[in-house]
Amino acid sequence: MTKQTLFLALCSVSCWVHADWDVPISATTEANYYADPETKRSSVVPSVWILTDYHRPQHRGDHDPDYLSAKVLNEADCGAGKMRMVSSIYYSLSMGKGDALSFSTFTSEWSRPAPRSPSASVFEYLCPKKQ
Numbered sequence: 001m002t003k004q005t006l007f008l009a010l011c012s013v014s015c016w017v018h019a020d021w022d023v024p025i026s027a028t029t030e031a032n033y034y035a036d037p038e039t040k041r042s043s044v045v046p047s048v049w050i051l052t053d054y055h056r057p058q059h060r061g062d063h064d065p066d067y068l069s070a071k072v073l074n075e076a077d078c079g080a081g082k083m084r085m086v087s088s089i090y091y092s093l094s095m096g097k098g099d100a101l102s103f104s105t106f107t108s109e110w111s112r113p114a115p116r117s118p119s120a121s122v123f124e125y126l127c128p129k130k131q
Helices: 003-016 118-126
Strands: 023-027 031-035 047-058 067-077 082-091 100-104
Touching: 023 118, 031 118, 047 118, 067 118, 082 118
Parallel strands: none
Antiparallel strands: 023 031, 031 047, 047 067, 067 082, 082 100
16 A cells, blocks of 8 residues: 555544544553444444543554554444454544554454453443343
8 A cells, every 4th residue: 555545544534533532431550441422333233433542652563653542443243242343543642633653454353352341341332231
């Protein structure tokens, strides 16, 4: 992929994933997690963009700049109790601001979120228990 094509893809996705990020999902000593209710899709495979806002810069690789936040599109299989990541964007500043450093559309394998983890909170947001 050429740099120009990648830049255009990042710009379009960055605009498309804009949110107020006012729905807190989880918090740990490393980061706060927010859901974008505007992107929550209730369907056979519900999905939502989640913003992870790290408290300290995160290291990606020897030649890559550090990042302070990431937006990840998550999908859930409510019946199977599993989730996967579909897309991710890493940002130089907190709260999804600054330069978009990288963009990935790699879809991860379905897996069960660990109990009491941020992933479990995202799963519960996408697949609320019926009362």
